[in-house]
Amino acid sequence: MQAIHKKLQQIVCDQTLSPQQKARYLSLEAENLLPYPELDADTSEALAAGVLCDLVEGHAPYKPRYVLPDYSVVLTQGSEYLELDAPKDLDEAINCLMIAYHHVPSVTGMPVYIGHLDQLLLPFCEGLTDDQLYTKIKLFWRYLDRTLPDAFMHANIGPQDNPVARAILRVDAELKQIAPNLTFCYDPDISSDAILQQATDNIIACSKPHIANHPMHQAAFDDRGYGIVSCYNALPVAGGAATLVRLNLKEVALRSTSVTDFLTRKLPYYGDLCFRLLSSRMSYLFEKSNFFTSFLVQEGWIDRQRFTAMYGIYGMAEAVNLLQDMQQCSGRYGHDAKANQLGYQISEALAELVQRTPVKHAWRGRAMLHSQAGISSDVEVTPGVRIPYGSEPDPVTHIQALLPHHHYYASGISEILTLEETIKNNPQALFTLCKGALAAGFREFTANVDSNDLVRVTGYMVRLSDIEQYNQQQGSRINTTALGAEAAASTNILDRKPRVVSHELSPSYS
Amino acid sequence: MNSAQATVSKILNYSCVDGPGNRLVVFLQGCNFNCSSCHNPHTIGICNHCGDCVPACPHKALTVLEGKVSFDPQQCDQCDACLRACSINANPMVQTMSVEAVLARLTEHHLMLDGITLSGGEATLQAHFIGQLFKAIKADARLRHLSCFIDSNGQLGSSAWQRLLPVTDGVLLDIKALDADLHQTLTGRSNQRVLQSLRLLHQADKLHELRYLVIPGFTDRPSEVHALVELVQSLGTATQVRLNAFQHHGVIGPAREWPTASKNDIEIIAGQLRQQGIERVITPAVYI
Ligand code: SF4
Ligand code: SF4
Numbered sequence: 001m002q003a004i005h006k007k008l009q010q011i012v013c014d015q016t017l018s019p020q021q022k023a024r025y026l027s028l029e030a031e032n033l034l035p036y037p038e039l040d041a042d043t044s045e046a047l048a049a050g051v052l053c054d055l056v057e058g059h060a061p062y063k064p065r066y067v068l069p070d071y072s073v074v075l076t077q078g079s080e081y082l083e084l085d086a087p088k089d090l091d092e093a094i095n096c097l098m099i100a101y102h103h104v105p106s107v108t109g110m111p112v113y114i115g116h117l118d119q120l121l122l123p124f125c126e127g128l129t130d131d132q133l134y135t136k137i138k139l140f141w142r143y144l145d146r147t148l149p150d151a152f153m154h155a156n157i158g159p160q161d162n163p164v165a166r167a168i169l170r171v172d173a174e175l176k177q178i179a180p181n182l183t184f185c186y187d188p189d190i191s192s193d194a195i196l197q198q199a200t201d202n203i204i205a206c207s208k209p210h211i212a213n214h215p216m217h218q219a220a221f222d223d224r225g226y227g228i229v230s231c232y233n234a235l236p237v238a239g240g241a242a243t244l245v246r247l248n249l250k251e252v253a254l255r256s257t258s259v260t261d262f263l264t265r266k267l268p269y270y271g272d273l274c275f276r277l278l279s280s281r282m283s284y285l286f287e288k289s290n291f292f293t294s295f296l297v298q299e300g301w302i303d304r305q306r307f308t309a310m311y312g313i314y315g316m317a318e319a320v321n322l323l324q325d326m327q328q329c330s331g332r333y334g335h336d337a338k339a340n341q342l343g344y345q346i347s348e349a350l351a352e353l354v355q356r357t358p359v360k361h362a363w364r365g366r367a368m369l370h371s372q373a374g375i376s377s378d379v380e381v382t383p384g385v386r387i388p389y390g391s392e393p394d395p396v397t398h399i400q401a402l403l404p405h406h407h408y409y410a411s412g413i414s415e416i417l418t419l420e421e422t423i424k425n426n427p428q429a430l431f432t433l434c435k436g437a438l439a440a441g442f443r444e445f446t447a448n449v450d451s452n453d454l455v456r457v458t459g460y461m462v463r464l465s466d467i468e469q470y471n472q473q474q475g476s477r478i479n480t481t482a483l484g485a486e487a488a489a490s491t492n493i494l495d496r497k498p499r500v501v502s503h504e505l506s507p508s509y510s
Numbered sequence: 511m512n513s514a515q516a517t518v519s520k521i522l523n524y525s526c527v528d529g530p531g532n533r534l535v536v537f538l539q540g541c542n543f544n545c546s547s548c549h550n551p552h553t554i555g556i557c558n559h560c561g562d563c564v565p566a567c568p569h570k571a572l573t574v575l576e577g578k579v580s581f582d583p584q585q586c587d588q589c590d591a592c593l594r595a596c597s598i599n600a601n602p603m604v605q606t607m608s609v610e611a612v613l614a615r616l617t618e619h620h621l622m623l624d625g626i627t628l629s630g631g632e633a634t635l636q637a638h639f640i641g642q643l644f645k646a647i648k649a650d651a652r653l654r655h656l657s658c659f660i661d662s663n664g665q666l667g668s669s670a671w672q673r674l675l676p677v678t679d680g681v682l683l684d685i686k687a688l689d690a691d692l693h694q695t696l697t698g699r700s701n702q703r704v705l706q707s708l709r710l711l712h713q714a715d716k717l718h719e720l721r722y723l724v725i726p727g728f729t730d731r732p733s734e735v736h737a738l739v740e741l742v743q744s745l746g747t748a749t750q751v752r753l754n755a756f757q758h759h760g761v762i763g764p765a766r767e768w769p770t771a772s773k774n775d776i777e778i779i780a781g782q783l784r785q786q787g788i789e790r791v792i793t794p795a796v797y798i
Contacts, residue, residue, distance in 0.1 A: 396523035396532070396622050422527050424795040428624060429526035429533075436622030 004029065024109055031058045037284040043276045051251040051270050052277050055107075055244055055312075055375060061281050062289040063105040065310070068227045069301040070238035071115040074100050075123075081295035090124040090133075094140050101148060103296070110150040113229040113240070114180055118157045118164035130163055137167045138175070145177040152230040155180045159187035159214045161195035169198050173205040182209035183228040185217070186438060193431075200431045203447050204424055211445040213438045220410040224306070231373045232414040232444055236363055239306020241411070243281045246312030246372045247274045249319035249346065250381050259323050259342070263349060271353045278309050278367060279359060286361040308363040310411050311354050312372030316343055316385040334387030334401050343385065344404045351408040368411035384414055395419060395447075399437045406443040417447040424449065514642040518607045519553045519631065523619055529659040529682060529718060531624025534616060538639075539604045541632040543663050544698040545686065547725055547768070549760035552593040553631040555600035563602045566595035572602055581605075609643050616653050625657035625679070634666040637674055644677035659718065663697075664704035671710055680718030681711050682752075687729055688737035696728065705741075712745050719792075720749060724771045724779060725756040735779055739786045750790040753780055755797055773797050 011017070011025045036059045039047070046052045057065060073079075074096055078086040082103065087093040097115065104111040125133060144153065157165040165184070172182055184199045191214075199209055210232060217226050217234050225237045235241050252270050256262035285291060292304045320333040320343045331339040354369045371384030382388045385405045392398050395417050406413055423430055434445045519539040528535045541554040548554065559579050564572045571585035572592060579602045592602050616626060626647065628640050644658040657679040664683050666674075685704060687693040693701035711717040722738060724730050742749050755771035773794075780791045 394522065394524040396534075396619050399622065400619070420526075421796045422794075425792060426526040426531065428531040432532045432624050433524075433622050436620075440621050 004033070028058060031060050031062075034060045037061070037280040039280055040276060043273045043280075046270060046273045047277060049251070051248055051255070052274050053246045053248060053314075054277065054281070055246065057107060057243060057245075057281070060289070061243060061285040063107075063291055064240050064242045064285065064307055065107045065244050066112050066229050066233060066235055066240040067104050067106055067296070067302060068113040068229060068235055068237050068240040069100070069104055069115075069296060070224070071097060071100060071120055071301070073299060073301050075120055077299075079295070079299055081299060087124065090121065090128065090136060093121055093124045094136065098140075098143060101144075106152075108150055108152055110148050110153055112152050112154055113227050114144070114153055114155050116156040116185075116225075116227065116237075117168060118160070118162050121164050122162060125164060128163075130167065133163055133167045134170060137164070138171045141168075141171050141175055141177065141180075145175070145179045149179055151178045151181055153180045154183065154227075154229045156183045156185060156212075156227055157209075158183075158185035158195070158212075159190040161192040165195060166198065169195075169202050169209070172208055173202045176206040181231070183212050183232075184209045185212045185214040185228070187214040188435075188439065190214075193435075196435060197427070197431050200434050201427050203430060203434075204427055204449055207448045211434055211438065213441075213443050213445075216407075216441070216443050228412070228444075232446065233310065233370065233412045234443075235308060235310075235368075235411060236306045238301070238303050239308070239363055240302070241310045241368075242285050242307040242361065243278060244310035244312050244370065244372070245274060245278045245281065246314055246370075247271060248315050248381060249313055250315030250322065253315075253319035253322040256323070256326075258326055262319075262323055263345070267346070267349060268353065271350070272357075274311065275357055275359065275367070278311065282309055282359065282361045306363050307361070308411065309359050309361075309367040310370045311350075311367040312370045312384075313350060314372045314374060314378070314384050315381040316346065316371075317382040317388050318380070319346065332391075334391065334398070335393060340401050340404075347385065347405045347408040369409050370411040371405065371409045371413035371415075373414035385409075386415055392418065395433055399433070399440070399442060403437075403440055403442060406441055409443065413443055415444070415446065417445075419447050419449050421450045514609050514639045515606050516608075516612075516636050516639040516643075517556070518605050519601050519603070521607075521612075521615065523615075524622075525627070528627040528629060528661060529625060529680065530657070532622060533625050533627045533659070534619060534623055535627045535629055536607075536612060536633075538628060538630045538633045538636050539601060540635050541630055541663070542635060542665050542699070543632065543686075545696055546763060546765040547696065547723060547756055547761060549757070550631075551599045551760065551762050552596065552601045553599075555596070555598040557596075557600040557602060557604060558598065562597065563592035563595040566591045609639070609646050612643055613646055613650065613653070616647065616656065617650075620653055620656065623656055625659060627659040627661055627682070629661040632663050632665065633660050634662050634670065634674070637666065637670050641674050641677060644674075648677060662707070664707035665699065666707060667703065668706060668710055671707060671714075675711075675714050675716055678716060681716050682719045682721055683708055683711060683717060684721045684723070685738075685741075686723065688734050688741060692728065692734065696725075708741075708745075712749070717745070718750065719752050720745075721752045721754060723754045723756055724776055726769045726771055726775055728768075730771070730775060730779060735782055739783060739788065742783070742788050743786065747787045747789050749788070750792065751783060751788060752792040753783075753794070755794050757797070771797075 008026060008029060011022055074084065075093055076086055078084045082099060084096055087096045101111045101114055106112045157168055186196055199211060202208060212228050221236055226234050227237045228234055247270060252266050253262060256266045296302045297304060317333040320339050323342060324331060324339050329338060333339045333343060351369055354367050358365050359367045374383030385402060387398065398417060402415055437445050517539040518536055520537040522535045525533050525535045537553060539553055540556050544554065557579060559577060561574050561579060564574055564579060568589065568591060569585050569587045571582050573580050581603050633640060640660065647653045647656060647658055658677060659680045659682060660678055661682040686697050687701060690701055742751055753776050755776050757770050758766055776793050780793050783791045
């Protein structure tokens with residue numbers, strides 16, 4: 001009891017946290033006083049040893065990790081629970097959404113998905129000029145950043161070229177805010193080159209948006225569609241992800257004696273334990289927590305059947321390099337054809353494992369494979385299937401090296417290209433790179449431009465100037481800054497050619 | 511089968527500074543100028559296989575085979591120790607590449623490219639290869655959309671340009687100095703042919719960009735800037751002019767003592783050019 005008192009005391013009196021941030025960390029500590037969902041001995045051991053990781057989601061899953069409400073429900077029918085009538089014009093529609101967001105839970109306590117905004121708002125825009133739209137979106141954007149300051153909060157737009165998408169891109173480049181994060185869904189048959197160019201020009205201005213390969217994602221989901229949330233997780237709309245657990249491929253490789261041992265014994269063994277961990281967390285959420293009695297379910301914003309289980313992996317680079325060493329091969333992951341080939345083989349084996357393993361409660365009865373972007377406490381292990389920080393080849397070679405992985409990771413593959421500042425004089429180069437990568441089969445395209453203040457740390461956005469300030473103990477309004485500062489200190493992330501750290505949750509107080 | 515071969519010092523799959531969009535850049539070895547300000551001096555010389563660089567390589571990537579230096583890219587760590595060991599500005603890592611090999615590389619990456627630029631050294635010393643390569647690109651249905659550019663110092667004679675231009679989409683031409691004596695001092699050559707090339711390329715509508723390296727104390731003199739303005743005005747004020755800033759990166763010899771060009775130095779000249787009605791002046795995105 002002494003130790004926990006001390007920790008709670010520390011949180012309460014921390015000079016860098018706001019009262020809300022303190023309340024959140026206190027609640028996490030309280031949750032973790034409860035026993036962990038039931039696990040068998042082997043799974044517990046693998047979790048404790050760090051071969052498996054639960055991303056510090058907490059001991060008692062009482063809400064899904066990512067919730068993607070179908071906001072068209074509240075915009076067309078209103079909400080009885082929230083006492084809202086269906087909106088009649090754009091002001092009312094935006095107001096409804098602003099209210100709705102405060103009722104959408106997630107792992108961070110803030111909404112990770114704020115909707116496919118152009119599709120949601122277009123029906124309310126008739127008769128508005130571009131300038132009127134711009135003004136309204138600008139106020140909306142300012143509200144989002146100031147009241148829900150979490151970089152995992154994510155808006156989607158596209159694939160059609162339309163006035164709302166254009167206004168959002170214009171405002172986003174102008175304000176350069178951390179929140180919300182933004183994805184443009186690109187479809188070569190629907191999106192114009194002009195809107196893609198506007199999106200890639202925005203990347204040069206503020207390292208946003210992320211560009212999703214719409215036809216490729218669409219094929220992995222159904223008619224109700226998908227959304228991109230947090231740092232590049234593709235999930236069913238009107239559902240989401242119940243949980244995300246991940247397998248540390250580096251640790252699996254460390255426990256293997258050869259490539260054959262890795263592929264035929266250790267990967268299937270630890271891969272199976274990862275399913276057990278995931279299932280145990282799913283059972284708690286679905287069978288004990290009573291989450292699905294929420295008004296969100298009753299009013300049809302979400303559907304209990306549409307929550308997947310994300311099966312994350314990370315440390316591919318280290319795993320491949322360790323396995324290369326075992327065969328006395330010097331070629332490194334990301335640079336050598338043979339090493340890359342081994343990586344593709346591992347991804348294929350994982351996809352196959354996920355395809356054939358039933359998962360109770362999960363959407364379509366299966367988990368979804370995810371190349372996980374990492375968290376701030378990861379040390380000497382590279383996110384997902386990425387090439388280690390600081391050793392990335394040129395962007396074209398980089399894309400080619402990772403391309404064959406992309407089709408295996410249906411719930412997202414977080415990769416970030418870092419581009420030299422010189423690209424600012426030649427936006428066409430970024431456009432071609434993006435369009436070409438997607439045409440070649442990249443599931444998603446994300447880039448940072450060196451020298452931008454707004455950069456991705458593992459996948460979420462931070463301002464370098466905020467990190468600087470936080471490190472001087474002044475605190476930050478933005479939740480992800482603490483995470484970014486931690487990540488920057490522990491993961492060499494700012495070594496990444498232009499700096500990047502990946503990823504989402506700020507898991508616990510440290 | 512196309513037998514043309516090139517001596518290549520380096521090939522990049524990605525460049526956003528060698529013409530419009532993203533370009534594959536092939537740096538050809540050898541140059542007919544000898545600029546003190548060169549930031550790629552090891553592309554100037556042609557290897558005579560003296561072997562001096564072999565013991566300098568810490569990764570055993572270089573060996574002498576039958577009197578010739580041989581390079582093993584698998585072992586190379588790109589530390590550039592060999593370049594520093596060479597007294598004639600040559601490069602033991604140079605590779606011979608055929609037209610087919612370059613085409614294969616382009617085919618692999620064509621979705622992510624806007625074009626190809628042949629640079630150097632001085633690319634046009636291997637004009638025959640360039641002509642064959644560009645012709646082959648334009649004959650290939652998958653590669654035809656790629657624009658074919660040359661980055662040149664302008665020393666090539668007009669008849670050779672005439673043979674190249676039908677398959678060339680654009681040229682990035684360097685003007686080292688407008689004053690004949692200054693040009694001689696900076697490059698070891700007169701600028702007479704450079705200016706001829708400039709006019710010829712302009713008339714053929716193949717001059718994509720005129721590049722001017724600002725070296726404080728040399729090419730930023732009022733008389734030089736004035737001459738540059740007049741030259742561009744004579745070509746047309748829509749001519750694209752890129753001002754590059756002299757930096758020490760890569761430079762060897764006495765030019766390392768010369769002052770570098772700051773953002774302010776460049777902005778002053780850019781301002782003068784714009785004031786004289788020159789519409790498209792590009793300045794560096796970064797100063798390093
Ligand atoms: S590169 Fe230079 S040092 Fe090396 S063998 Fe050739 S001429 Fe000699
Ligand atoms: S750059 Fe030159 S010296 Fe360095 S490893 Fe390669 S061949 Fe050897």
